Amino acid sequence: MNATGVIVEYNPFHNGHLYHINLTKQKTGADVVIAVMSGHFLQRGEPALVDKWQRATMALQAGVDLVIELPYCFATGHAKDFAFGGVSLLESLGCQTMSFGSEAGSIEGFKSSYSLLNAHNDEVQLNIHEQIKSGISYPQALNNSYKVLSAKYNLDLIDLSQPNNILGYHYVEQIMTHHFAMQPLTIQRITAGYHDDVSKNESIASATGIRKELLQQKQLSAIEQFIPPTSLESLITNDSYSSWETFYPQLRFTILRSSPAELRQYVDLTEGIEFLIYKAAQQCNTFPLFMQKIKSKRYTWTRIQRMLCHIFVGYTKEQRENFTSPRYIRILGMTSIGQQYISIHKKDFKLPIVSRVASFKDSMLEVDIRATDLYMLASGHHIIGKDYKTPPIRLLNK
């Protein structure tokens, strides 16, 4: 069977995602679409609006055949680590193609950009390093270096200041660096910019815009035009949505229960930012005020939020050292076609399949399980060990 992969968060699943899945199927003629999806904490360093099983269900209802969890350590990593975790898993699953949305819309631009940057890697790294020292963020520094380079060689390349292009670049980079057999494919995003606010005359909006509407308006009608009917029906059952605003009491308690020295043990906390985080937690009663206190040119919103995830989940630098690549294929959900794909191809998979977490003892998986428990507690659910209790979702009429 011919498989195509996507790397997603589906927070929540919306019409833009549906468009991407449908066009991917059309362009690749894939028999099966596999989504590697983040669990309860996302690449922008935020808790997901709704839990991972609900997000997997929305994906299956909309045409994805198999949903695999991207482990916490990759899902909340920098773009490069996120991309590596995602493409490694898709490669392990035997996908011939991986498809991503981008502003650029042509895969050739990505490949040329990678070749150029790779050929001048030492020069670029040195330049990025210099910029970071002067207080510029990594994505910004990469883009600056890249602009200089493309002007110098007079090449017409992708715009690396666009967020989906950046992520796509990292997918291509990881595929090419690791010489994966899987081919990258990109589909041009339509209408909505990544961070744009929603527009009432459109059926497509960015996930960021949709989340903002939902969290502000607190009712589904605010977003129903942007999501498929199946997703709408699924979300109707929710009486609340999770966010840092709702998780702030637990986050604040956790920060203030620690000393700055204890905070320093968590992933990404460097350069004394632990003192800034501790002080902001002392002074600020709400999450927006807290973030305002910490944010600066040096520390982007996303970078700070990722640190907060690691504090919240208790994910330490010591743990991360052992997490170099994915170790398991954790199934969150599947359709009949997805199930069929697994039974035919699993002997060729490069990693073990995990349907029941109780049968697979692994420190990387334990972080995912703990992340679920803490997410559930902070969301006001008294369900502990949901990873143990929830078998993969099966949508068997599809």
Add this chain to the structure above:
Amino acid sequence: MNATGVIVEYNPFHNGHLYHINLTKQKTGADVVIAVMSGHFLQRGEPALVDKWQRATMALQAGVDLVIELPYCFATGHAKDFAFGGVSLLESLGCQTMSFGSEAGSIEGFKSSYSLLNAHNDEVQLNIHEQIKSGISYPQALNNSYKVLSAKYNLDLIDLSQPNNILGYHYVEQIMTHHFAMQPLTIQRITAGYHDDVSKNESIASATGIRKELLQQKQLSAIEQFIPPTSLESLITNDSYSSWETFYPQLRFTILRSSPAELRQYVDLTEGIEFLIYKAAQQCNTFPLFMQKIKSKRYTWTRIQRMLCHIFVGYTKEQRENFTSPRYIRILGMTSIGQQYISIHKKDFKLPIVSRVASFKDSMLEVDIRATDLYMLASGHHIIGKDYKTPPIRLLNK
């Protein structure tokens, strides 16, 4: 000026406490009564119903002249450590007498009991050790040894199975062991047993009974007959009371965010109980169910609750190693007489006076400050650093 000390929790201040203060004044003719009072976590391993400044205010209104905080590390310690912290502070403050309530009511019995147990210390310690190995709790083992001893020597001594006698015994033991100049005095408790339920025909009930009524009935009218009018008036301003039931969400989150190995670093967690605590937090949605799961013959309710305080506050074995005796006299509140006593006698005090915590950097004091912050957060107040912001309460018309 002639000073008498008491060691208290006032959780909340009730008519039995008032009786004790009045009789103490009468018997000693003291010019000033000094109370060393626990902060936000108590000897039975519980959060206080209301904050320490409110409890100090109730004490001052009822006739105490000076309220000093018993540091967290002593306030939540075993009876012996609790007693040592309390009597050391009273001795440092130059008290001539310390007065405690007891079931026995005569100080001679306490002194004889101490002399007997001290004279046979090796034998008693060995015997206690053997009993603990067979699963008997420390207080029970002490009482058993003591009974054998008093029968053997045919002496009529105090009953060491009574909770106030036990605590009193430890006060006397500490005073005598350390050769303090201060003299112990005991006043017989009237009517209410330590753990008794309240009785509607009485004006005196145990603090345990009063707390139980208040937390169950959730209205002050349930306890007004047992507390002085000034305390009643103070408590009217509270819209809620703190307890492990109300703190359980934060406690549970903290336990489940840790691994059993991390829990083991906290004070009193030994013998693998960390696994039991972790598992109970996974399984139980309410505090009573959680406690039921952990409690056994070996682990008394109080002993478990103390561990929970230490987990909650993040108080580690490493910290405790450095906390051998009180290092400061932290003033929570005073009347004019209390203030006068300090200004006359402070040059003779054996420890530094702390009125403003910002002016005294000390790791023992930092634990008290953190305990306040976490208590406030879990109580639903967004006040951080209240120890820095709150000067000693002054009741200057008294």
